[in-house]
Amino acid sequence: METFLIRLLQFVLAISLLVLLHEGGHMFFAKLFGVRVxxxxxxxxxxxxxWSGKLFSWKPKKDDTEYGMGWLPLGGYCKISGMIDESLDREQMKKDPQPWEFRTKPAWQRLLIMIGGVLVNFVLALFIYSMIMFTWGDSYFKVSDMTMGMRFNADAKALGFKDHDVMLGTDQGSFREFANVNGDFFRQIAQAKRVDVLRNGKKQSIKLPGDMDMLSMIKTRPYFVEPFIPAQVDSVMSGSPAAKAGMKAGDVIxxxxxxxxxxxxxxNYQTGVLDDVMAVKNTHKDSLAARSVVLTVQHKGATKLDTMRMVMTPDLKLGVYQSSLASFYKPVQVQYSFLESFPAGAKHGWNVLRGYVGNFRYLASADGAKSIGGFGSIGSLFPPYWDWYMFWSMTAFLSIILAFMNILPIPALDGGHVVFLLYEMITRRKPSEKFMVWAEYAGITIxxxxMVFANLNDILRWLHVM
Known part of the structure; x- marks a missing residue:
């Protein structure tokens, strides 16, 4: 429950900040051009x-705007006079146009008002990434430094890869890091026609088709490729099944x-198999039998293997902390001055956007549709503990997603209004009010x-249906 509440708090705080600034972008340009909000x-x-649905609201003196917070945390809104939006206020549109209304302003001003939210979200993301670079720097594990190489699945081996190959680069350039939020490592392989590896101390090249399905590379278990990390115990939790059996830090399973x-x-794959077995066990005796495991372990400094028996926890845990890349490799650490952080943050933010847009095409596939997630999936991106680096990293990432999703040409989104404004600027004709209303209805329905589809996917994943 505690981890759930921590994730929920981070999610609500991040979304509230992004919605506040997004709508603030619309309001800034509206008030700049004399449009009443x-x-x-x-x-x-x-x-x-x-009940009006307001948790609280206030209206400052000499201000036409009512500020407040609603109860339904699905976004926010900025109601602009003389505009057909999600409020669908047609009564206002029947009155004579007023100079403070959106509809009486030049098309270029209305365009800036509509893209104001997206612009703020994108600039905010770049600013956050810049401050992350300034505060924490950039830390990553360089792929070519991973001397134990990689572990490949059957599909990768069929193409010519072998376990322990050290990945060097492709015809597109050298690899930087194994993976990040936008999957550059996998994308680079998917688009490569040649991958260079170091095998037994010798450089070799593997030919690839250049148009592999990146989504299947990531979704397949085991992964197409991942760093070779021995099953070495980093540390053992006190009182855990592993501790009671005598397992210690440094032991290798x-x-x-x-x-x-x-x-x-x-x-993890084998415990996943046990989890499937547990799902069909009906009695406590059957469950206990499934959780009773026999491990062969090589103790630190020993040459012979030891057989250890233990009963895993009900959620199939041994009670050990796994070794990670940091257990075997030293990360590359780059520090930035305040001025240097801005181009570094902008470059990183642009790469994240480019990667997200590139991945968007996979949503048209069946696997891509299944990967769509709702509030649960977004909330799970935050760690189960409070970490400011992760919080700001995820907030910046969500800001980029919010900017991109809002600029899509879907009626009811900013991108839909932008399309209609561009049409007006090109043809010199405004879409009719009737058309705009029905477009808004269609967009809201979409x-x-x-939203229902995305959150249904979350529920099905939670129920282990997919």
């Missing part, structure tokens, strides 16, 4: 009976229930369907 709300104040183990991926 009637309401500025974080979250939606959907009416419930006679070699097998579980007779199944060979080389890496933590192998170990967004509701997408």
């Amino acid at each position: 009637e309401k500025f709300f974080v979250f939606f104040d959907v009416n419930i009976g006679k 070699k097998s579980i229930n007779g199944k060979a183990v080389e890496t933590w991926s192998d170990m 967004l509701i369907i997408l």
Whole structure:
């Protein structure tokens, strides 16, 4: 429960900040051009009976804008006079146009008002990334420094890769780091026609088609490629099954229930198999039998293997902390001055956007549709503990996603309004009010369907249905 609340708090704080600044971008340009903003709300104040749905609101003196917070945390809105938006206020549109209304302003001003939110989110992301670079610098594990090489699945081996190959680069350039939030490492392989590796101390090249499916590379278990990390115990939790059995830091697991183990991926795969077995066990006796495992372990400094028996926890944990890249390799650490952090942050933010846009095309596939997630998936991106570096990194990432999603040409989103404004600027004709209303209805319907679909995916994943 505690980890859930920590994730929830981070998620709500990040989304509130992004929505506040996004809508603030719209309001800034609206007030800059003399357009009246009637309401500025974080979250939606959907009416419930006679209740207006407002958690609180206030209207400063000599200000036309009512500020407040609604109860439904699905976004926010900035109600602009003389504009057909999600409020669908047609009564206002029946009145004579007023000089302070959106509809009476030049098209270029209306365009800036509409892209104001997206612009703020994108600039905010670049600023956050810049401050991350300034505060923490950039730390990563260079792929070519991973001397134990990589672990490959059957699909990768069929193309010519072998376990322990050290990845050097492709015809597109050298590899930087194994993976980051936008999957550059996998994308580079997917688009490569040649991958250079170091095998037994000699450089070799592997030919690839250049158009591999990156999504399947990431979704397949085991992964297409991942760093070779031995199943070495980093530390043991006090009172855990592993501690009671005598396991210690530095021990290396070699097998579980007779199944060979080389890496933590192998170990996690085998516990995943046990989890499937547990799902069909109906009695406590059957469950206990499934959790009772036999491990062969090589103790630190020993040459012979030791057989260890233990009963895993109900959630199939041994009670050990796994070794990681940091257990075997020293990360590359780059520090930036205040001025240097801005180009570094902008470059990183642009790469994140480029990667996210590149991945967007996979949503048209069946696997891509299944990967769409709702609030649960987004919330799970935050760590189960409070970490300012991760919080700001995820906030910047979500800011980029929010900017990109809002600029999509879907009615009811900023991008839909931009399309209609561009049409007006090119043809010198405004779309009719009737058309705009029906477009808004269609856009809202599309967004509701997408929201239901995304959150349904979360529920199905939670139920282990997919």
